[in-house]
Amino acid sequence: MAAWLVRRLAASIAIVWAVVTLTFIIVHLAHGSPCGQPDGRPVSPEVCADLTRRFGLDQPIWIQYVKYLTALLRGDLGESLALHRPVAAALAEALPNTFALALTALILDFALGLALGIYQAARERRFGDIALGNAALFVNSMPTFWLGLVLLLVFGERLHWFPVGGPRDLVRCPRVDSLLCFGDFLWHLTLPALTLGLVGAAATARYQRAALLEVIRQDYVRTARAKGLPERRVLMVHALRNALLPLVTLFGLTFPFLLTGAVLVETVFAWPGMGRLAVTAILQRDYPIVTAASLVASVMVVLGNLLADALYGVADPRIRVRAS
Amino acid sequence: MATTRPSSRLTTAAALAGLLLVGACARKGGCTGDYCGTLVIATGGEPDVLLPPVSDRAITRDVTDQLFLKLADLGLSGNTIGDEDFQPLLAERWEWDTPTTLVFHLDPRARWQDGRAVTAADVAFTYDIYTDSLVSSPFRPSLRQISAVTTRDSLTVVFRFRQRYPEMFYDAVYHMRILPSHLLRELPRGQWRSAGFGRAPVGDGPYRFVAWRAGESLELAADSTFFLGRPHIRRLIWRFTPDQQVAVTQLIAGDADAVEVLVTPDNRDRAQADTQLTIYPYKGATYGYVGFNLTAPGDSTKPHPLFGDRELRRALFMTVDRGALLHNVFGDLAKVPPGPMSQLSWIWDPETRELPHDSARAARSLTRLGWVDSDGDGIRDHDGHPLAFRLLVPTTSAVRRQYARLLQEQFRTMGIDVQLDEVDFSVFNERARAGRFDALINAWNTDPTPSSGIRESWTRAGFGRSNYGRYENPAFERLVDRAVTSVLSRDEARRTWRAAIEILNQDAPGIFLFATENIAAVHKRVADVRIRPDSWLALVRTWRIPADRLTDRDRVER
Numbered sequence: 001m002a003a004w005l006v007r008r009l010a011a012s013i014a015i016v017w018a019v020v021t022l023t024f025i026i027v028h029l030a031h032g033s034p035c036g037q038p039d040g041r042p043v044s045p046e047v048c049a050d051l052t053r054r055f056g057l058d059q060p061i062w063i064q065y066v067k068y069l070t071a072l073l074r075g076d077l078g079e080s081l082a083l084h085r086p087v088a089a090a091l092a093e094a095l096p097n098t099f100a101l102a103l104t105a106l107i108l109d110f111a112l113g114l115a116l117g118i119y120q121a122a123r124e125r126r127f128g129d130i131a132l133g134n135a136a137l138f139v140n141s142m143p144t145f146w147l148g149l150v151l152l153l154v155f156g157e158r159l160h161w162f163p164v165g166g167p168r169d170l171v172r173c174p175r176v177d178s179l180l181c182f183g184d185f186l187w188h189l190t191l192p193a194l195t196l197g198l199v200g201a202a203a204t205a206r207y208q209r210a211a212l213l214e215v216i217r218q219d220y221v222r223t224a225r226a227k228g229l230p231e232r233r234v235l236m237v238h239a240l241r242n243a244l245l246p247l248v249t250l251f252g253l254t255f256p257f258l259l260t261g262a263v264l265v266e267t268v269f270a271w272p273g274m275g276r277l278a279v280t281a282i283l284q285r286d287y288p289i290v291t292a293a294s295l296v297a298s299v300m301v302v303l304g305n306l307l308a309d310a311l312y313g314v315a316d317p318r319i320r321v322r323a324s
Numbered sequence: 325m326a327t328t329r330p331s332s333r334l335t336t337a338a339a340l341a342g343l344l345l346v347g348a349c350a351r352k353g354g355c356t357g358d359y360c361g362t363l364v365i366a367t368g369g370e371p372d373v374l375l376p377p378v379s380d381r382a383i384t385r386d387v388t389d390q391l392f393l394k395l396a397d398l399g400l401s402g403n404t405i406g407d408e409d410f411q412p413l414l415a416e417r418w419e420w421d422t423p424t425t426l427v428f429h430l431d432p433r434a435r436w437q438d439g440r441a442v443t444a445a446d447v448a449f450t451y452d453i454y455t456d457s458l459v460s461s462p463f464r465p466s467l468r469q470i471s472a473v474t475t476r477d478s479l480t481v482v483f484r485f486r487q488r489y490p491e492m493f494y495d496a497v498y499h500m501r502i503l504p505s506h507l508l509r510e511l512p513r514g515q516w517r518s519a520g521f522g523r524a525p526v527g528d529g530p531y532r533f534v535a536w537r538a539g540e541s542l543e544l545a546a547d548s549t550f551f552l553g554r555p556h557i558r559r560l561i562w563r564f565t566p567d568q569q570v571a572v573t574q575l576i577a578g579d580a581d582a583v584e585v586l587v588t589p590d591n592r593d594r595a596q597a598d599t600q601l602t603i604y605p606y607k608g609a610t611y612g613y614v615g616f617n618l619t620a621p622g623d624s625t626k627p628h629p630l631f632g633d634r635e636l637r638r639a640l641f642m643t644v645d646r647g648a649l650l651h652n653v654f655g656d657l658a659k660v661p662p663g664p665m666s667q668l669s670w671i672w673d674p675e676t677r678e679l680p681h682d683s684a685r686a687a688r689s690l691t692r693l694g695w696v697d698s699d700g701d702g703i704r705d706h707d708g709h710p711l712a713f714r715l716l717v718p719t720t721s722a723v724r725r726q727y728a729r730l731l732q733e734q735f736r737t738m739g740i741d742v743q744l745d746e747v748d749f750s751v752f753n754e755r756a757r758a759g760r761f762d763a764l765i766n767a768w769n770t771d772p773t774p775s776s777g778i779r780e781s782w783t784r785a786g787f788g789r790s791n792y793g794r795y796e797n798p799a800f801e802r803l804v805d806r807a808v809t810s811v812l813s814r815d816e817a818r819r820t821w822r823a824a825i826e827i828l829n830q831d832a833p834g835i836f837l838f839a840t841e842n843i844a845a846v847h848k849r850v851a852d853v854r855i856r857p858d859s860w861l862a863l864v865r866t867w868r869i870p871a872d873r874l875t876d877r878d879r880v881e882r
Contacts, residue, residue: 031747031750031751031755032748032750033753033754034750035753035754035757043462044462046457046460047460082372084517084518085523090538152573156573156577157573157576160577160578163577163579164577164579165563165565165573165574166540166574166579167540170543171364171559172877172880174535174541174882267566270565272538272564276566279566280566283720283748283750284750285750
């Protein structure tokens with residue numbers, strides 16, 4: 001088990017290093033320079049030259065790369081070219097918002113997906129199954145940003161049930177320091193998390209339905225039924241436990257996907273997270289932020305995979321035996 | 325058998341619903357009277373650093389103008405010549421010792437928000453910072469005519485100029501926001517952009533800094549001791565959104581109280597239909613144009629194979645129906661400019677002579693130049709070369725992309741093939757700067773004076789800077805120099821500028837497409853809204869929310 005873990009960790013580090021290296025090279029070789037301003041004003045040649053010199057952008061790319069890696073090993077992510085502040089500080093402010101959004105979306109995704117999948121499997125080929133299956137397919141095929149815009153328009157702009165952007169009421173709750181403000185935060189989180197979670201839930205429901213239907217046809221389920229157990233108990237206790245195994249893998253992989261997939265949702269809902277930070281950085285050629293965002297995303301994907309493997313091992317003893 | 329009891333499920337659901345309800349409900353506050361209220365301003369940008377010398381972003385200016393005072397500021401007339409239309413701020417008065425020596429007397433009541441008095445030494449320090457090459461301020465070129473700033477006593481400061489010219493006073497006061505020397509003197513000059521002070525500044529303006537949540541919001545609170553009068557609105561909050569369209573959505577949804585520009589006619593109509601909003605039109609500072617590269621792409625020593633020819637440029641100019649394009653893109657939210665200028669500029673003169681839109685004359689010119697469709701493919705050609713060029717457009721601007729498509733179609737009907745190079749803004753900027761384009765659609769935000777912008781963008785002084793197409797005409801430059809340095813009355817300056825612009829128009833270095841008309845929208849409970857076109861929030865300290873219009877949110881105490 002320990003050897004397996006060491007191998008996986010080594011592979012994970014190699015993957016993260018490869019992603020960071022590729023990102024570094026690609027963003028530095030891409031056309032464009034960090035000398036533009038978001039409001040369209042040109043940066044004077046003197047200011048641009050100063051920026052280039054201060055950040056060593058006039059040096060060969062391999063020297064910049066070596067310096068970057070050396071700093072990274074010391075835990076220094078550098079300074080943002082556009083924000084004029086340490087990258088770590090910018091990420092530290094943005095990440096909690098993205099985590100909150102992704103985690104809430106994940107909970108919605110699996111809670112709703114599981115419930116729908118079970119409901120559909122229990123009513124296989126009946127009206128409820130078919131209707132929900134088609135509805136799930138419809139939602140799953142919607143681009144996330146479009147669903148976000150629809151929810152924003154209907155529930156935010158038209159019905160005024162939810163705020164149309166940002167994580168809080170800036171006047172009444174500038175900080176989450178009371179139950180009232182926590183409620184306000186959840187209220188602001190609802191539409192972005194629903195946007196991200198609904199699309200995922202539709203896919204999860206399809207997975208869950210298929211997994212449950214496969215298990216239901218196995219001998220031990222038939223035996224449970226033959227013993228006269230109520231159908232509800234057969235489904236929820238005997239069948240579901242084994243049908244959850246594929247979902248465990250999915251769970252580990254979905255979180256990093258939601259984390260990186262939050263980019264568009266954060267833009268639509270003016271959510272101050274890592275995705276929005278990264279998009280702005282790409283447009284402004286803010287190399288240190290772009291590279292750091294890739295680093296965080298790749299670490300999340302790798303951790304998600306590790307978590308999925310570990311959870312799978314916990315859930316299925318046969319995996320543990322094989323690994324050891 | 326483990327089952328969930330209905331009562332516990334109900335309790336959970338009720339608790340969650342209650343929590344959400346509590347979040348949605350108003351927290352009643354207690355502020356009453358004339359100095360309450362919060363103005364939430366939705367904006368598509370975010371400041372980079374709250375230190376005026378190192379940032380020229382419009383949003384940074386909007387915020388820092390509430391924190392740091394100038395010596396004096398532009399009046400509502402927008403007149404940048406002489407000093408009679410300027411309003412005192414940090415300086416209570418001024419006089420001219422000699423034609424090139426300007427003396428300011430600071431208001432003795434002025435205080436930094438940490439309690440220290442604002443002194444002449446702060447002004448001299450500020451000038452030193454703005455002109456230090458290590459700080460590399462974008463405003464440094466605007467101060468080049470000022471030779472020295474010295475102190476006479478703690479409240480008297482003397483500006484000396486290299487020469488006499490019409491906008492001496494404007495240069496002395498408009499670009500610099502005075503800084504606290506006692507807090508910034510020790511800061512290494514090369515580290516101003518990343519200084520901690522720039523994220524939590526201490527100023528001397530009507531508002532004091534409260535908080536900045538990156539990517540989300542920035543909050544200022546009124547300084548009740550402000551020496552020029554306590555601001556009426558107690559709190560200003562900027563809410564940062566990914567773009568201006570999202571900002572408008574937040575306004576319409578009631579999540580914000582004000583936006584600087586509504587951008588499109590559709591947004592204007594939505595805001596007009598909203599009974600909670602009042603709209604305020606004002607002159608825009610932006611003009612957009614098709615710029616021709618007069619030199620070969622990437623090689624400024626050779627003329628461009630097409631646009632090096634003045635007659636061809638004139639024919640292309642006459643091909644374009646600028647009024648129709650403008651109507652299509654902006655409706656009535658912009659005007660066709662009579663040259664390279666925004667509506668904000670005081671040299672705007674609809675009587676300025678320009679080339680007309682005359683497609684028949686344009687066709688005759690092209691034929692005379694040898695550009696005819698010899699092979700019947702619908703594209704004119706000459707010596708085997710088609711009349712074709714590429715138009716560089718930034719993908720970040722919906723307006724410019726729309727213009728590009730409409731222009732492509734108008735040129736096609738004249739037998740001219742235009743291919744679009746749509747690139748992101750960073751690449752656009754890089755290629756424009758390096759001269760790697762045939763033609764581009766560019767837009768400039770201008771200062772209230774034409775002196776800096778036109779010089780930078782349309783004379784030799786702008787080569788390698790903002791004169792991307794490398795246009796030059798000695799006759800035009802002589803008149804510009806005269807208008808900037810010699811002329812002393814505003815009428816005379818206006819006449820000289822008009823003559824210069826008419827020369828440029830005849831050379832057709834570009835096709836001037838639009839000059840924007842801005843429309844701000846502000847919640848109707850806000851009274852006394854006055855907007856100065858060059859800086860829409862410059863007068864926000866005089867805006868107010870009357871006591872009888874305060875909402876629960878305005879009364880919230882924190």
